[in-house]
Every structure is written in C-alpha cells, then in structure tokens.
Amino acid sequence: MEPHAEQALLDADPEQLHRGLQLVAGLGPILFNAALFTWFWGQWSVLLVLAGVWAVLAFVNVRLVEWVARRRGWAVAETVRLLANLVGSVVGGTATHWHPLAWVFVPYSLLLFTGMDRWVRLRTALYLGVVAVASLLTGAVPSTALAFILLGVCGFLVSEKRISTLRGVLGQVLRQREELEKAHRELEAAHQELQQLHQRALEQERLSSLGMLAAGVAHEINNPMSFVTSNVNAMLRDLRDDPNLPEVMKEYVDDVLPATLDGIKRVNTIVGDLRRFARGDPEAHTSYELDAEVETALRIAHGQLSHVRVEKELGGVGHSVGRPRQLVQVLVNLLVNAGQATASGGLVRISTRRDADAIRVEVRDTGTGMSEETKRHLFEPFFTTKPSGEGTGLGLSVVHGIVKSHGGHIEVESEPGKGTCFTLRLPLVPPLLQYEPSTDGGMRRRMG
Template sequence: MTPTPSAEPIDNEIDADWVNSRLKRFTLLACLLIHGLLVSSLWGQWGTILMVTAGFAAVTTANQVLARNFFSRHTRVVEAGRFTMNMLATVFYGMASDWALPVWLYLPLNALWVDYFADSGARLRLGLLLVLVAGAALWDGCPPLLPACFVLLSVLTYLISEGRVFLTHHALRGLAHQHEKLAQAHAQLEVAHRRAREQERLSSLGMLAAGVAHEINNPMSYVKSNVNALLMDLRALQPLPPELREYVDDVLPATADGIRRVVAIVADLRRFARGDPGALEEYDLNEEIAVALRITRTQVQSRCEVEVTLADLPRLLGRPGQLAQVVVNLLMNAAQAMPDGGRIQLSTRMEADEAVLCVRDTGIGMTPEVQARLFQPFFTTKPAGEGTGMGLAVVHGIITSHQGHIHVESAPRNGTCFTVRLPRVPPLGLRLADLSDGPLTPPSTKPRPDAA
C-alpha cells in the first residue's frame, strides 16, 4: 500500500513515495519563505520584485516538472540540470536584487540536495557553481565576507548531508545483510523442522512395524505348533486313509515350510524395525544378505532381476542387524534407479582381510553434481513425498561405524555400482568403544541421482 502525502508511513522500511512527497513539499515551502524574505527586502522596488518573482515562478515550475517521480525515474542528467538551473537562478536573483541577504539562503538549500552517492560528479559541480556564484557576487561589488560566509555554510551543509546519507546507506546495507541472514536462518529452520517431522514419522513407522511383527509372531507360533502336531499325529496314524495321504506327503509339509518362511520374515522385519544397536557379535554376511533379500522380495525382486553370487566368507565381527539394513537400503536404491525394470547384481568376496560386497544396477546412473551430495542426510532427487534422503546417509554411517569403506562408480545412463569393504575384525579401539553409531558425515565419494 502506497501512502498518500498526508499519511504517515505504515511500515518500518523507507517508503520512497512518502519521502519524495514530503521532501518536495519541504523544499517548495523553504523556497517560498526565502522568496518572501527577498521580496520584503526589496519592498518598494516594484520592477525588481516583478522580475525576481517571474524568474522564481519559472524556476519553481521547472523544478516541479523535473522532480515528478524523482526517486523512481531519477537520472543523473535530470539531477545535474536541476542543480545547475537552481544555482544560475541564484546568480540571477543576486544580480537583480543587488545581492540582498535572503538570496544567499538559496546556496545551503541547493547544497542540501547534492548526492555524491547517486552522482559521482556532484562534488565537482557543486564546487564550480559555488565559485561561479561567489565570483559573480564579488564582480558585482558584493562585500567579500558575505559570499565567503555562505559558501562555507553551503559546504558544511553538503558535508553534513553526505555524512547522513552515508550512514543511512551503511545502515540500510547492514539491515539488508541481517534480513538476508534471517531469511537464510528461517529457511534452515523450516528444513530442520521438516526433517524432524520426517524423522518422527520414520520412528513411528519403525515402532509400528515392530509392533505389527510382534502381533503376527504370536498367532503364527500357535499355527506352527498346531500344524506340526497335526502332521506328527497323521504320520503316526496307521493305516492312513488314502484321502489323507496327500496331506501328509505334500500339503502339510508345504504349509509348515510356508509358516517357517513367514516366521523368518516377521523376525527379520522385527529386528530391522527395532534397529537396536546390540553388542558386537560374530555374523555371516551372506546370511544377512539372505535376510535383506527376504525383506525386499516384494519391492525389489518382483520388478527387477536379481543375480546373487556369494563366495564363502569367514564370520565377521560387528552388528549383523545394521549390515542387513545396509543391504536393504542398497537394494531398494538400486530398484528405484530402474523404474522400468532392470538387473541387479549382488556379490560378495574376500580380499586380504576384508569382506567385499558389491551391488551393481543397470539404472539411470547419476551426474557428477548429484554424486557430490550422495551421502548427505536428507538429500534426494525424488519428488516430494517419495523419498526421505536418509537411506544412503544411514548406509554410510553404518559402514563408517564398522571402520569400513564405501565406493561408488556411476555415470548417466550407465548404471551404478556400490562397493562396500568391511574389515573381518574391527580395530581394537572400535571394539572397546562398542561400535558407536557413527556420524552421518558425507564422504568425498561421488553420489547418484537415485539417492534414496
């Protein structure tokens, strides 16, 4: 909202239209007062008064026209022309009135409008025109003390005005800088708030998944026990009726095997959802890969071809639940990089004293710009609501906490390969610290566009 000339500013920021209106009214009032003093000093000299008044009317009208929308359409040419016209008008008033005292009040008034920050030639122009006015007055017989005093007063007025303008510009720059910092802090706060909500949602989902797994596990125990008891009773029944032979030989064993698979998946899901750090223990990396494959069967293996090549590995020392989470995240990330399907190659091998896990996909790959932010927490290239940006950050944190390394090779449209290296036995210092969770600090490796 733009205030009218009679309204007070309604904002803390400078309203250019309001300032412009007030300054024009102030300058016009000052000029009218000075002209009134000049007329009173020339009272009785009607010809001179008429000539000075006509010049005053012409100069004032020209100023009003040139100053219209001054701040919004300000140019150096217009400002220089106005200033020069006013100073020459001062010479005219002085010579016409025999340099009456009120004429000299125009000098500090004109000096007040000089803005060096808007026009770098303003100082030189002010100096030249002050010399012109003083020279014309001395040439016209004016006592030297009078022009000297008002020239000095004009210079002081200019210096005070420039000092205030400088302080105002400096203060406005400081305010703009603070406003920018506040805007950045507000944006960071919004991001942190959004991330906190996402973390809370993930935590709630984890607790819900653990609870659901627990609720499923209890009735499945009864079902498993009853099916096994029924199978044992039927096998003990002799002679067995022909219509029940199929149940003993095929149906019930297949049912028991399906129940065992459901119980295994529920146990894997429960351990995965709980995310308990647990103590260091020996584990088989290939078994954790099997757990991850069972968990991701629907999301990954139903849409992608998965080739698994597992070498014989020694038992490692670490947290098996966390390593299963690493494999799950890498498989999900690879599947999401292939929206139209593709092939995932998962393999393990031993190199020296390290177990090596490779997850290679034929997905869309990634650009170097995306790779630079691959393991940053909350970074994702997915649309809003389809990714948290925490999957690969968690992977890096877990691998780092096990004193391992993760390397990425990728190129646009050429797929991606994640290579994870885990020491067979973590360093002694790490074991004494009981494998702290490790920071989610992004490494210097390259990232991928399908980052989860």
C-alpha cells in the first residue's frame, strides 16, 4: 500500500474513534459539572461562570471540533479542542479558586485526545505548562497543582500509547487487506489468462480440424479432376488427329475444349493451392518465388475479394528463402481482412518489389480504416473488432509471429475512413540461415 494512502486511512481512525467515544466522553463533564454546581450552589456568580464555560466547551467539543476536522484535518481540530479546554480550565479553576473538582478537567482532557500528529506532545506540554503557571499565579495550592499536573502527564502517556497501539493494529489490518486484494487481483488475472489459453486451445483445435477437412476435400476433388483432365485431353487429341472431322466439331477443337482445359487447369491449381495451404506438417525453409506465392494467395482469397476491384503489381522480386506455405497464410489473411473491410466497388491492391537485400510487400485497401486505439492492440492475441462469432482475434497475431520468425517486420498505416496499408519487409534469407544465389536464379545452401 502506498504510504500516503495508508496514512489517509489511518487518519480516518481518530474520527471514528472520536464519534464512538463522544457519548461516553460526554458523561464525564456532565458529572463533574453537576458536582461543581452542587458544591457551589448559592454562589451565583461562580455558577454563572461555570455555566458559560460548560456551554462554550460543549459547543466546541461536540460541533466545532468535527467541523474543523472535516475541513482542516484532525491535527488542527485537536489544537482547537485543547486550546478551548485550556481556556475553560483556567477560567473555571480561577472562578472556583482551583477546587479539586475543577482540577479534574485537566487530566480528563488529556485522556480523550485523538490527534496523533507530530505536534501532539508539544501541544500537551504547552497545555499543562500554561495551566500550571495560571493556577499558581491565581492562588492554587502547589501540591494540588502538582498532583493533577502529574495525573495529566500519566493520562496523556497512557492515551498516547493506547492510540499508537490501535493505529499500529489498524495499519497491519490495512496492509493485510491490501495483500488480500492484491492476491485476489492476481488470482483473477491468472483465471482470465487460463480462460484465454483454454479459448486459444479450442480455436487452434478448430482451425486444425478445418485444415484437415480442407485437405481431405481437396484430395477428394483432386482424384475425379485427374480423370476429367485426362479424358478431356484425350478427347481433344483424338479430335485433332481425325482427318475427317465434321465442320461442326472444329469449333470444339479450336475453342470449346481448349477453354475447358484452361478452366480445368484453374480448378486443379486451386485444389493444389488448397492442399498445400491446409497441410499441417512442419515446413522446412526452402527457396521460393514470392510473386508466385502472391498469385496463390489471390486464388485462395478470390471468394472474399469478388465484391471489390483487385489490382496487383508484382515487381519480379526473384527467389528468396523461407517457409512459403506460411507466407501464403500471411498474404491470405491480409487479403481477406482487406476484402472484409472494403465496401463493394472498393479497391484492394497488392504489390511487391525488391529493396537491396530485402523484399517489400504492400497490401492496401480503400476500406473503413482503423483508429489509433485499434492499431495499438492490432497484433495482440484474441483482439478483434468483428462481431462475436465472426472473428477469433488470432489472424493478425499469427501474421505477426510468422513475419518475425522470417526475420522481417510488419507496419500498418491507417486512418478511419481512409483505408489501411500493411507493409511487410522480408529478408531474402532469414537470419542464421546459410544460403546463397544459385546458377539457375534460385537459392541454395552455402557449403562449408
């Protein structure tokens, strides 16, 4: 607990203590004043002074002290109380010629103090000193004055020790409460982290299952497509070799079947991309062409980009080394996000170029853009701005991890209503890998 916070709570204790003792403490002055009034009954001038002192002190101790405490603190309030009691003790003692019943107010005032500031002992010393001097100057018996002054000192020391002990116990209780609250917060944080890990495990299991399902579907499609491809090729070849081909069939040979084979080739390419993309086995570093992987990503994400205009500018960046399947995952995620953020008729543009020993990839859209708050949390796991059930918040976190694992970095520029641009910078060869350009334009492991 912060020292000032603990002190503020400790300072609240005198107020609670004062209110708790107020009713009990008020019985003392009532009994003492009743005894004085009885003793001096008939001496009306003395009774008038005592009544005035009693009324003033009752107002000060019951009303004024609490009012001052609320506005200036208990140190100032205790000073006001002690000064009022000092004046009341001197006036009452002088009026009664320092009768023992008037002396009783001196130690009684010191039994009820509550302010534990650094001036408490100085206030008490001044109070007793002024009372002692005033009493001796106005005819008090020295032995009686000494007895009640010593009683006042003892009463003060006992009360000081009692309040100090109570404050120490209160401080310990407050520290224990703070430790319990801290432990509770840590427990809640651990519980939330455990829930996140559980949710992440569920999402990974679901994504793994989807990947296996996609790979299975692609495999099942691949088998019949192989027969279709073979049969259409055979048909086209046979028709071309037929010297007596009817005129009506020449259109099939020249246009229909070649176009059909182009469509079949596209289906086979998409199926191959899907099988490679959905494979769950670990991928080793290998030489690849990023522009070819961009084409693959565009084919996979085609369904999410059908409502927008797609532009590509591939700079012929050549070969580099990495995990191409992972990089296709990065590009697909960025393209799908761009398509989802862009309204119908908008633009999604992807470009590549080579900068010295690195490759630069930009995925830009004319979509809704992002606020500064969203950008600050963009790559955190499970952070998503999509409605519940439509996003896991893992996509960009995975993107960030893949790019970092390749020794690259990712930047984002975005403004609300002005679209977004993700920029990837990837080294030609990830750090610590020994590769060099090969004679065929690709990359090969460096020997030695």
